[in-house]
Amino acid sequence: MKKTIIKSTFYLILVSVIAKILSFLVRILLARSLSADAMNLYSLACPTMVFIITLAQMGIPGALSKVIAQKDRSREPLKSCVIISVINNIIISFMFLLLIPLLAHHILKQDMMEPVLYAILPLIPMVTVSGLLKGYLFGIQRHLSATACQLFEEGTRIIYLAVVFTLNPSMDVVGASRIAMLSVTIGEIGSSLFMLFSLRRKFHHGLALTDLFADLHKSSFDEVLSVSIPMTGSRLIGSLTYFLEPILMVMGLSGIGAAGMVNAYGQLNGYVLPILTMPSFITITLSNFLLPSFTYHYTRNNHKTAARLFTVIITVCFLIGFLCSLICYRFSSFLMELFYHTQRSAPLLKTLAWPFAFYALQPPLASLLHALSRSRRTVVDTFLGSISRLLCVALLTPILHENSLAIGLTVGMMITTLLHAVNVWMALRNRTVSD
Helix, strand or coil: CCHHHHHHHHHHHHHHHHHHHHHHHHHHHHHHHCCCCHHHHHHHHHHHHHHHHHHCCCCHHHHHHHHHHHCCCCCHHHHHHHHHHHHHHHHHHHHHHHHHHHHHHHHHCCHHHHHHHHHHHHCCCCCCCHHHHHHHHHCCCCHHHHHHHHHHHHHHHHHHHHHHHCCCCCCHHHHHHHHHHHHHHHHHHHHHHHHHHHHHCCCCCCCCCCCCCCCHHHHCCCCCCCHHHHHHHHHHHHHHHHHHHHHHHHHHHHHHHHHHHHHHHHHHHHHHHHHHHHHHHHEEEEEEHHHHHHHHHHCCCCCHHHHHHHHHHHHHHHHHHHHHHHHHHCCHHHHHHHCCCCCHHHHHHHHHHCCCHHHHHHHHHHHHHHHHHCCHHHHHHHHHHHHHHHHHHHHHHHHHHHHHHHHHHHHHHHHHHHHHHHHHHHHHHHHHHHH
């Protein structure tokens, strides 16, 4: 069993490494194709995109994977998730469509943002479909297929961006930012097509529309929602923080001051964070593997196997985070020059390198709390970290200006990660005592 866990972990990491390389190629392509103003505009729209994705998925993919793994049945939970997702998508799409002009002109105070925000609309249904397929694959223990879809997602984005920017080399700021945003939807389409192809035998007979509402009970919806709502709460708080941060940073600033903060925000989120969070592609992949697998073994009283699984994954995540931080600290200027042909943000990368070594532990710790039915604790932890981050930005921006963004980011991340670790320790300790 131990060899099986290590072998599965190795394959997942290998696929994730390739996917991250492709993802970074997307970042490099955007950084070299977009002007500084276009990158700032795209970076300013990304928090809204992440917030909308969180609302659209509503924690359904993670809930679907856990319920299927826990109950050894897939058809009924899948039908419940499809119905919930369709209703939720209709509501979110309609509300977002109405709010786009208000968000662009009055909240973010960037008139050019409106076309870029409209480019998020087609992403809503596509990210929901890909999330359902990925959750289903993880639930039936098809971890490699669920992870390999990232290769097709990033590969499709690269092809789309390369073709569009080659055919339109002199695109204006708004048009380039809009294309960058649309590429996310194109990537989700490529990912979904791959997962549908890998499930062609499983879904050979399909789900007829009349069968979608057959044999459904309230308990099946309750079962899914009892997991998805706490998951959504935790992710919603994080994405809402990401969404509110640029609003708070420009609030009350003059035109020149707001422009400087927008530029600093674009540098942090467009150049520094992609390098700092580089190990997240592995830690998130391993966390997606941990949630259904730990649940599967733990609910069947295979406690030693479950504990061994968690130990292997948390150790790998820590080592990867430490190694990435060491590289970012020692070679900050080299990395910025290599990827972006600029060293302007190298000092900021070096400053944030060591605190972000602990960021790699956050996804597996959160997944274990979900697996141990402590999802509400993740919501509280994320809320406390997010409030700390927003307070730092709101209170320190008038004093420290651009430095408030880095301080708020570090404080929020560290608080959430440490609280996750404490709650995991307490949960495992209580389980051991009760057993």
